[in-house]
Amino acid sequence: xxxxxxxxxxxxxxxxxxxxxxxxxxxxxxxxxxxxxxxxxxxxxxxxxxxxxxxxxxxxxxxxxxxxxxxxxxxxxxxxxxxxxxxxxxxxxxxxxxxxxx
Ligand code: FES
Numbered sequence: 001x002x003x004x005x006x007x008x009x010x011x012x013x014x015x016x017x018x019x020x021x022x023x024x025x026x027x028x029x030x031x032x033x034x035x036x037x038x039x040x041x042x043x044x045x046x047x048x049x050x051x052x053x054x055x056x057x058x059x060x061x062x063x064x065x066x067x068x069x070x071x072x073x074x075x076x077x078x079x080x081x082x083x084x085x086x087x088x089x090x091x092x093x094x095x096x097x098x099x100x101x102x
Contacts, residue, residue, distance in 0.1 A: 006098040012036065017060075019051040023102045027089065030055065030071060038089040038100045039074045043067060045083050 004022040006029055012018055018029045019041050028041035028051050039060070041050050048064040055061075059077055060069045067079040074086035090101040 001101045003092065003099045003101050006038075006100055009036070009093055009096045009098050012098060015055055017051040017053065017055060019049060020100075022100055025102060027100060027102070028060075029091075029098070029100070030060075032058075032071060036091040036093060036098050037071055038091050039069070039071070040087040043083075044086065045079065050086075 002023060006020055012029060012031045014031050014033065016031060020027050020029060026041040028039045030037045043050055043062045045065060045067055048062050050060055050062060053061045053063040055071065058071055060071045067083060068077040069086055070077050074088040076083050076085055092099045092101065
C-alpha cells in the first residue's frame with residue numbers, strides 16, 4: 001500500500017466533490033463535515049465520473065442514471081439493478097495535509 005498526498009486540508013472545502021488521479025486510479029475525495037473520505041470515482045454501472053454527481057447527506061448520487069452510494073463505505077444504496085460496490089480507501093490527515101492509501 002502506498003500513501004499519496006492529495007492536498008492541504010484547507011484546499012478541500014466541506015461537501016465539495018473533488019477528483020484526483022493517484023497511483024493511476026481515479027479517486028473521489030470528499031470533506032464531509034470535517035471528515036475526509038475517499039472512494040473510486042468511476043461508477044460501476046456505466047463509468048460516470050462520480051465527482052460530477054451530487055452529495056445528499058450520506059449518499060453520493062451518480063450524475064448519469066442516479067445510482068446512490070454510501071459515501072463512507074462505497075456500498076450501493078439504491079439502483080434498479082445490482083452493481084459492484086465502489087472501492088473505498090483509507091484517508092490520513094497529518095499536519096493539515098490529506099493523504100490517501102492505495
Ligand atoms: S453510470 Fe452511474 S448509474 Fe449509470
